[in-house]
Amino acid sequence: MWAYVLRRLLLMIPTLLGVLIITFAVTQFVPGGPVEQMVSQLKSGGAVGGGESAASGGAGYRGRQGVDRAQVEEIKKLYGFDKPPLERFVQMLVSFARFDLGKSFYHHKDVWELVKEKLPVSISLGLWTFFLSYLISVPLGIAKAVRAGSRFDAITSLFVLVGYAIPGFVLGVALLVLFGGGSFLAWFPLRGLTSSNWHDLSLGAKVVDYLWHIALPVTASVLGSFAVLTMLTKNSFLEEIRKQYVLTARAKGLGERSVLWKHVFRNALIPLITGFPAAFIGAFFTGSLLIETLFSLDGLGLLSYESVIRRDYPVVLGTLYLFTLIGLVTKLIGDLCYVWVDPRVKFD
Known part of the structure; x- marks a missing residue:
């Protein structure tokens, strides 16, 4: 294993160099x-x-x-x-x-300082999107697999795919028009993560104010990510349910709940667990440009876009280096999770 990890770490060097060389060369010719x-x-x-x-x-x-x-x-x-x-x-x-x-x-300012300033906004948006996606999609995918072909499966598939087909920024505009003081209701604020008097509020009022501000942008961000996770979970469970060991467990008289949670669950979650590190770390460092712009959230997505428009090359190259390095390390951790979850996988 350690030889494999060392090879992967050494391969990160030419990968980083290639990314930086291409980006640096492009910046030399951009007017x-x-x-x-x-x-x-x-x-x-x-x-x-x-x-x-x-x-x-x-x-x-x-x-x-x-x-x-x-x-x-x-x-x-x-x-x-x-x-x-x-x-x-x-x-x-x-x-x-x-x-x-x-x-x-x-x-x-130093690029590090800029990243640290913008990171709380992207963390707020990314972590809520990440946790809600997993907490809703995994149970929903399991329920769809158990009830495959039923009316429940068809109806939920329709809603999930419709949500996936609607771009997040379009949904965000609709939410603002409907509930953000547009043409109908003014239930939620138009911009920002907190109110201007947030520091003067009590602890409970601060939590409520924060959740009040984050509700619409998180809803716009999370809806499109339901489909992939839900259908991946459903298909993984269906594939495992149809295998021979499940039929054997049922023939031995085990209950359906015991078969599902003790035998199928671990094997079916392998694709989801191995992608968990990348999704979790990505929640800290990925920003949705359109969502952040639409709801006036000053995060990493907006910083990256503005740095390209303004030709702020230190920010472009510095953040690219940082995010590429984090992405490569996270990919390695995800591959190692394969072995942790499924001992049959060999590094050879």
């Missing part, structure tokens, strides 16, 4: 970078320095005419673009090896 944005701001009479006007200036970039060459070189030096691309890439790799993710061009 409207931080230098061009600053030059555009200088042409329009703006102040030198990062900021929203500088970030948005790239859309109106018309070249470097009218800006002193020395100023352009100074701006390049300010953002580190005075060095050759290969030298900048090597410096970035050395920094990443020390887990120094760099400093944002736009926010003027």
